[in-house]
Amino acid sequence: MSIRSKSISVSFDNKKILEDINLELEEGEILSIIGPNGAGKSTFLNILSGDIKPDNGSVLYDEKILDSIGIEERSFTRSVMSQSQVLVFDFLVKEIIEMGWIDRGISSYAKYFKTAMTDIIRECDIEPLLNQTFNTLSGGEQRRIHFARTLLQLWRPSDSNDPRYLLLDEPTANLDLSYEVKLLNIIKNKAELGYGVLLIIHDINLAAKFSNKIALFHEGSLFAFGAPEEVLKSEILSEVYRIPIEVDNDSLTIKYY
Amino acid sequence: MMSSYFFWQKSHSRITSKQNLIILLLFLLMVFSIFLGFLIGSFDSSIIDFIQGKSSDLENNVLTQIRFPRVILAGLVGASLGVSGASLQGLFRNPLADPGLIGVSAGAALGASVVIVLGSNVIPEFLFGSFLLPLSAITGSTFVISLLYIFTKGFGYKGITYMLLIGIAVNAIASVGIGILTYISTDSELRGLTFWTMGSFGGVTWPLLIPALLIILFSMIWIIPASRQLDLIQLGEPEAYRLGVDIKKLKYRVIFSSAAAVGASVSLSGMIGFVGLVVPHLVRLIGGVSHNYLLPGSALMGASLMINADLLSRIMIQPAELPVGLITTAIGSPFFLWLIFRIKKV
Amino acid sequence: MIIIYFVKKINRISAMRSKFILFFCGSLFAFNVFSQSCELAKDSSRIAVAGGSLTEIIFLLEAQERIVAADITSNYPEEANSLPSIGYVRALSTEGILSLEPTLIIGEDDMGPPSVLEQLSKTGVEIKVIPEEHSSQGIVDKILCIAALLGETNSAKNILNNEITPKIYELEKISEDIKSKNINIMFILGMQSGSPLVAGKNTSADGFINMIGGKNIMTNFTGWKPVGAEAIINGSPDYILISKRGLKSFGDINELYNHPSLMFTPAAENENIIVMDGMAMLGFSSRTILSATEIGQRLQIDSDE
Numbered sequence: 001m002s003i004r005s006k007s008i009s010v011s012f013d014n015k016k017i018l019e020d021i022n023l024e025l026e027e028g029e030i031l032s033i034i035g036p037n038g039a040g041k042s043t044f045l046n047i048l049s050g051d052i053k054p055d056n057g058s059v060l061y062d063e064k065i066l067d068s069i070g071i072e073e074r075s076f077t078r079s080v081m082s083q084s085q086v087l088v089f090d091f092l093v094k095e096i097i098e099m100g101w102i103d104r105g106i107s108s109y110a111k112y113f114k115t116a117m118t119d120i121i122r123e124c125d126i127e128p129l130l131n132q133t134f135n136t137l138s139g140g141e142q143r144r145i146h147f148a149r150t151l152l153q154l155w156r157p158s159d160s161n162d163p164r165y166l167l168l169d170e171p172t173a174n175l176d177l178s179y180e181v182k183l184l185n186i187i188k189n190k191a192e193l194g195y196g197v198l199l200i201i202h203d204i205n206l207a208a209k210f211s212n213k214i215a216l217f218h219e220g221s222l223f224a225f226g227a228p229e230e231v232l233k234s235e236i237l238s239e240v241y242r243i244p245i246e247v248d249n250d251s252l253t254i255k256y257y
Numbered sequence: 258m259m260s261s262y263f264f265w266q267k268s269h270s271r272i273t274s275k276q277n278l279i280i281l282l283l284f285l286l287m288v289f290s291i292f293l294g295f296l297i298g299s300f301d302s303s304i305i306d307f308i309q310g311k312s313s314d315l316e317n318n319v320l321t322q323i324r325f326p327r328v329i330l331a332g333l334v335g336a337s338l339g340v341s342g343a344s345l346q347g348l349f350r351n352p353l354a355d356p357g358l359i360g361v362s363a364g365a366a367l368g369a370s371v372v373i374v375l376g377s378n379v380i381p382e383f384l385f386g387s388f389l390l391p392l393s394a395i396t397g398s399t400f401v402i403s404l405l406y407i408f409t410k411g412f413g414y415k416g417i418t419y420m421l422l423i424g425i426a427v428n429a430i431a432s433v434g435i436g437i438l439t440y441i442s443t444d445s446e447l448r449g450l451t452f453w454t455m456g457s458f459g460g461v462t463w464p465l466l467i468p469a470l471l472i473i474l475f476s477m478i479w480i481i482p483a484s485r486q487l488d489l490i491q492l493g494e495p496e497a498y499r500l501g502v503d504i505k506k507l508k509y510r511v512i513f514s515s516a517a518a519v520g521a522s523v524s525l526s527g528m529i530g531f532v533g534l535v536v537p538h539l540v541r542l543i544g545g546v547s548h549n550y551l552l553p554g555s556a557l558m559g560a561s562l563m564i565n566a567d568l569l570s571r572i573m574i575q576p577a578e579l580p581v582g583l584i585t586t587a588i589g590s591p592f593f594l595w596l597i598f599r600i601k602k603v
Numbered sequence: 604m605i606i607i608y609f610v611k612k613i614n615r616i617s618a619m620r621s622k623f624i625l626f627f628c629g630s631l632f633a634f635n636v637f638s639q640s641c642e643l644a645k646d647s648s649r650i651a652v653a654g655g656s657l658t659e660i661i662f663l664l665e666a667q668e669r670i671v672a673a674d675i676t677s678n679y680p681e682e683a684n685s686l687p688s689i690g691y692v693r694a695l696s697t698e699g700i701l702s703l704e705p706t707l708i709i710g711e712d713d714m715g716p717p718s719v720l721e722q723l724s725k726t727g728v729e730i731k732v733i734p735e736e737h738s739s740q741g742i743v744d745k746i747l748c749i750a751a752l753l754g755e756t757n758s759a760k761n762i763l764n765n766e767i768t769p770k771i772y773e774l775e776k777i778s779e780d781i782k783s784k785n786i787n788i789m790f791i792l793g794m795q796s797g798s799p800l801v802a803g804k805n806t807s808a809d810g811f812i813n814m815i816g817g818k819n820i821m822t823n824f825t826g827w828k829p830v831g832a833e834a835i836i837n838g839s840p841d842y843i844l845i846s847k848r849g850l851k852s853f854g855d856i857n858e859l860y861n862h863p864s865l866m867f868t869p870a871a872e873n874e875n876i877i878v879m880d881g882m883a884m885l886g887f888s889s890r891t892i893l894s895a896t897e898i899g900q901r902l903q904i905d906s907d908e
Contacts, residue, residue, distance in 0.1 A: 051495050075501030085493035088350045089546040099489055102501055153500065299833035315836070318867050323832050457797030459832055462863050527797065576834030577824055580796040 001163040002026045003078070003196060007057035008047055017043050018220045020057070027163055030187060030197045032207040035217035036241060041200045042082065042169055044217070048198065049080045049167050062163055075102050076162070079153035082169035084146055090133045093126070093145055100149035116155040123186060124148040140174045147171055147183060154195065165196040172201070184210050208232055208252040216240060228252055276550040279543060283557035287332070290564040294328035295320070297568060299575055322462065330461045330469070331567040331581075332560040334526050335536075337473045337518035339559020342533025343540070343551050344480050345402075347487035348511040349409065351420060352600060355534030356519045358593075359405055359420050360427025361398045362530070365516075365523035366453045367431040368397020370438045388468045395472075395520030401427055402512045455580030456529035458567050465525060472521040477556060480514040483507060484548035529582045531589025532559055538596065641748035645729055646706040650753075653692045653710030656888035657733060658683050660746050663762060663889060664755045671703045674710075676882060679890065697722045709752065711735050735887060737810020739771045742887055770892050777899035778816030784906050788817035789840035789870070792881075793852040798829035799864055800849075807885040808844070814895040815902070817842065832864035842902065843870040846881030875905070 008021040018040045025031050025048075033041045046052045048059055050066050059066040061077060069077075079100070087096075097120070103110055121127055126148055129141060137145065147168075154164040166187070172180040188210060191197050201207050207214055207228070214231040216224040218240045224231045232252055237245040246255040272280075296304050300319045306312040307320055338356060345354040345361075356362045372393035404427075409419045435453050486507050489497040494504050522529075540554040563581075570581040651672045652658045658677035661667055672687040674695070689700050693715045700708065700723060708723060708730045724730055733748050735741060743763060750759030790808035792800045802808030803824040812819045820838035821830065843865065853859040856878070865871045877898060883890045 046495075049499060051498065071498065071503050072501040075499065078499075080496075080499045082495075084496070087491055088352060089491060089541065091488075091491065091546055095488070095545075095547055096492075099492065099500065299831050300837045315867060319833060319836055323836070323863050323867070451796040452794070455796050459798045460863055571831055571833070574824075574828075576821065576830050576838070577828035578796070578798050578831040580829075 001062045001196075003048055003165050003198075004060040004063075005044070005048060005057065006060060008044070008054045008059070009056040010043065010047065010052065010054045016220055018047070018054070021222050023215055023222060023225060025165060025196045025198050027165075027196045028191055028194050029212040030191045030199060030210055031213045031215060032211040033198065033200045033215045033217060034202070034204055034207050035223070038219075039217035040220045041217050045080070045082070045167050045169050045198065045200060049078060050074055051080075072102075075153065076104060078165040078167060079150045080167045080169075081146055081150045081171050084142065087135055090135055092130075093132050093134050093137065094130045096134050096145055097121075097126075097149045097152055100152035102153060112155075112157055115157075116152060120148050120152050120155065124151070125182065140176060140179065143171070143174055144179060144183070151186070151190075161194075163196070164194070165198065166190060167198045169200045170202065171199070172203075172206075180206075204232065204237070204254045208254070272547065272550050273545070276544045276547070276554075280550065280553055280557065283540075283554055283561070287557045287561045287564075290561040290568075291328055291332060294331065294564045294568055295325060298324050298571060300324070326461050326463050326466050327458045327567065328564055330466055330525060331458050331563045333466075333470060333473045334458075334522040334529065335532060335559035335561070335563025335566075336477065336556040337522050337559070338529065338532040338563070339536040339540075339555035339557075340477055340480060340552055341515035341518050342559075343537035343548070343555040344483075344487060344511045345515055345533070346537055347548060347551075348490065348508065349405075349420065350491060352538070352596065353421065353534070353593075355531065356398075356515070357528060357530035357532075358534060359424035360401050360431070361405075361516070361519050362523050362528040363428045363431030364401030365394040365398035365520040366528050367434045368400075368520070369394040369524045370435045370453065371397075374438045374441070391469050391472055391521040391524045394524035395517050398520040398523070399513065399516040402516050406508065406512065451580065453527045454582070456527035456582035456585075457570075457578070457580055458526050459578060461525055469521040469525050473518050476514040476518040476521075480510065481549075481552045481556075483510050484552050487511070487548040487552075527582065529563075530586050531593065532563060532585055534596070535589045535592050536562060538592070641733075641751040643754050644707050644731060644752045647753045649704060649706045651689055651700050651703060651705040651708045652677060653689065653695060653708065653714045654733070655679065655683075655882045656745070656886035656891075657709055657711070657749060658686075659886065659888040659890065660749050661753070663746070664750055664753065664758055666753050666755055669753070671705055672700065676886075679880075679882060695719050701726060701728075707731065707752070709733060709749070737807050737813075737887060739774065739814060739892060741810075742889065742891060743767065743771070745887065746889075767889055767892070770889075770896065774814065774892055774896045774899065777896060777903060778814060781816030781899055781902050784902075786817045786902055786906070787820045787839055787841045787869075788812045788815070789820050789835065789838060789843050791843060791845040791849050792827060793846070793849040795829040798831055799835065799862075800827050801830040801835070802827055807887065810887070811884055811891065811895060812844070814891070815899045817902070830864075835864050836867050840868050840870045841873075841875060842898075843868065843876045844884065844898070845876060845878050846884065847878055848881055850878050877901070 003025045005021050005023045008018055009016075010018045021044060033044070035041055043052065047054050050059070061069055061074075066074070097117070101113060101116070121130065124144060124147065126144060129137065129145065134142065134145065150166065150168070154166065156162055156164070168187075172183055175183065184206065187197050187199065191212070199207075199211070211228055213226060214224075214228050215222060216231050216236065223240055224236050229249070229252060232247050232254070234245060234247045237247065237254070241256075243256055247253075248255070302316045302320060303312065307316065312320075342355050345356065345359070346352055369390055372389065405420060405423055408423055432454070486497070486502045489500050489502050490504070490507065492500075498504055536559045537551060537555045540551055540558055544550055544554065566581050566584045569584055570579040573579050648669055649671045650661070650669045652661065652670055653674045655674070655676035655678060658670065658673045659679050661670060662680055662683065667682070670686060672689045673683060674689050674692045676692060677683045677686065687703060689695055692710065692713055695714065695716070697719045705728060708728055709732075710730075711733055712735065714720060714732065720730060731752055733745055735745060746759055746763060746767070747756070750756045790802040790812060792802065792808070794800060801821050802819065803826055804819070804822050805825045806827060809819050809822075820840050845859070850856065850859060853862055859876060860866060860871050860874070865876070870876055879894055879898075883894045885891070
């Protein structure tokens with residue numbers, strides 16, 4: 001089971017943003033997308049989530065064309081975290097997280113709500129923030145709450161085999177190092193549980209450490225795709241980022257100054 | 258179909274027990290207000306006699322044909338303005354959305370006036386019967402809300418200015434339009450400019466009330482289950498979509514239900530300002546912002562407020578009557594100023 | 604009189620500044636321009652009239668050829684309609700009036716706006732305000748005042764003796780009778796803010812009801828006010844008087860009788876709502892006496908049944 005992009009191309013205002021992207025996000029793996037700004041990474045994520053329709057090509061969820069899947073059904077299968085908008089009204093943190101809960105019919109899932117909340121709150125370590133007003137939180141804290149909400153959306157009882165995909169656009173931006181690491185560890189756990197995770201990330205070192213696969217975007221094309229050791233090569237990175245980059249092949253750490 | 262069933266389901270009604278308590282109290286407040294409204298009036302009557310069936314025919318008539326429908330209308334109008342204000346604020350993600358300020362009420366008033374003056378020649382009475390008046394008002398209000406939506410689409414919070422500007426323009430156009438119509442039409446029951454601009458619950462009878470009652474109840478039943486979606490759209494349209502909300506459907510739902518409720522209200526009682534602004538904010542202040550608490554709360558508080566405002570308008574300068582819009586504006590405009598300062602700080 | 608006239612004017616102006624200027628100017632002009640005395644006018648050959656009852660009286664005195672223009676409430680007798688119009692009595696226009704080169708402008712205390720009157724007075728045209736009192740005697744005084752202005756006092760006295768005074772006498776007999784019968788009356792001018800606009804104390808309609816001999820049920824306020832349905836029903840009017848224009852604001856006669864604020868009154872239940880031309884009732888010219896008499900006779904007949 002996977003989310004697959006088949007020959008995706010899209011332009012805005014006659015400017016080509018993405019050209020012929022073929023990529024597959026498989027269950028149980030973490031796929032990181034890296035590349036310079038303006039390479040089309042966020043646009044690609046939005047196409048995968050169904051926010052934007054591509055000009056050419058198609059998105060397939062478990063081999064079904066995304067267009068044929070209803071809006072609600074999509075929300076059972078994938079959740080997205082990207083830039084958030086200002087909240088006009090004073091919602092409580094608890095209420096924001098709860099917005100992630102999708103009731104799937106009468107009583108089958110409603111009874112799990114409490115359990116799910118407890119799990120997520122514990123996992124994301126946000127207990128102390130629960131009863132505060134969301135708008136009083138710092139930027140980083142707010143991101144952590146949105147992340148928790150994203151997880152809640154895909155929560156299942158432990159015996160579930162449903163395919164689930166997390167699409168995350170720079171989830172660690174503005175986070176303290178400790179929380180950054182915590183979040184990536186949570187992602188790793190989810191992947192082990194069977195989630196497919198797409199992660200747009202700036203820090204190549206972190207990408208190297210946490211991903212199963214890496215996709216390198218450059219000027220709207222998929223420049224390289226594969227296991228980290230295949231993609232994180234000195235010549236490839238130097239060409240894309242236009243500065244000399246050294247890669248330590250054993251530890252896969254990047255150096256550039 | 259599954260999807261509408263799915264969202265219509267009581268999904269997790271995440272109302273807290275505190276909010277439940279407040280709703281209950283607001284309900285009791287409304288019941289008490291209705292009772293007070295039935296009890297008090299210019300006409301000398303004894304409710305006790307009435308209940309025991311001992312009152313005169315005249316007393317019966319005054320109470321059941323004049324006072325009761327008036328109190329009920331006040332309650333309906335208050336509830337519909339409260340809910341519409343709350344749902345418009347939610348959809349536009351704009352704390353200053355109020356049917357009066359943004360021109361929706363004015364559009365309804367103009368729609369109604371046009372039909373009253375010109376329509377009876379063009380549209381045969383039997384075609385819509387007593388639904389003609391509320392329907393024409395609703396056409397006006399729908400037009401204005403759609404205009405607003407097109408002009409502020411996607412601006413969200415930044416769209417406050419545009420919204421208010423359009424509101425100013427529409428209010429001005431409607432005033433002129435209604436003014437001209439009242440001037441040229443001495444031959445019709447146009448009720449005069451002051452009726453439309455300051456509002457009044459006098460003159461309502463059961464036959465007039467029934468269509469509006471149906472429309473308002475229907476629109477409230479239609480919008481309240483959309484509470485959760487209104488919560489979700491606070492995260493922004495893209496995010497709400499990702500959480501499974503059909504944005505287009507939600508827009509239509511909010512637009513048409515508020516246009517219907519406001520239109521029906523204005524057609525019977527003229528423009529009554531600030532209720533749609535003040536009530537949702539008060540309800541938020543006392544219990545929180547979640548829409549499945551906010552919408553019913555706004556309906557109940559709006560009804561109570563309006564019934565009491567009407568009561569004041571009936572007895573403050575007896576036997577004369579104060580236009581009820583004067584009272585709501587007197588209370589609402591300072592609140593509006595306070596709101597602006599509060600927003601400015603954010 | 605002059606002071607009262609000014610106080611009334613000032614109350615209608617909201618701005619403090621205008622009040623000050625007006626008061627100042629007013630006190631200067633008081634004795635020159637807005638004189639309320641009923642002396643012979645300097646030149647009454649070309650008269651602009653602001654007030655339907657005044658026009659009526661001038662016609663009554665057969666001095667109508669002196670009228671060069673009249674306001675829009677001047678529509679009786681029929682010939683008055685063909686006079687050039689100077690607009691609405693409270694919203695006159697300086698140039699409009701001056702274009703007709705009047706030598707005298709007469710009106711009642713509702714002439715306005717004050718700024719126009721000031722401009723007119725500066726051109727040297729004489730402006731006379733005819734005092735009005737809402738009673739039969741007031742009508743007599745009004746006729747005499749206008750006659751004095753126009754130098755037609757003898758003619759007036761004749762008309763009064765031969766036509767008016769007998770009618771007043773007849774009216775007084777009827778109204779004595781009506782008074783003894785304690786009949787409740789209410790006067791509606793139209794609608795305002797969704798409620799009927801009713802006459803309180805000190806209104807022309809209040810005076811009219813008194814002339815008939817009836818009892819105005821709304822005497823706990825002064826002036827014209829929108830009154831609620833319950834208060835009207837409480838007042839229990841036996842008769843309701845309404846102007847033709849007022850009727851139009853309800854719709855037609857059926858809608859009037861079925862209006863919730865009226866339908867439970869004795870007046871509505873007994874079909875005792877009387878519709879008449881507004882000026883004929885409230886103008887306080889000779890027609891008012893006839894209207895009051897007509898209504899009084901109807902009341903007498905009804906009560907004798």
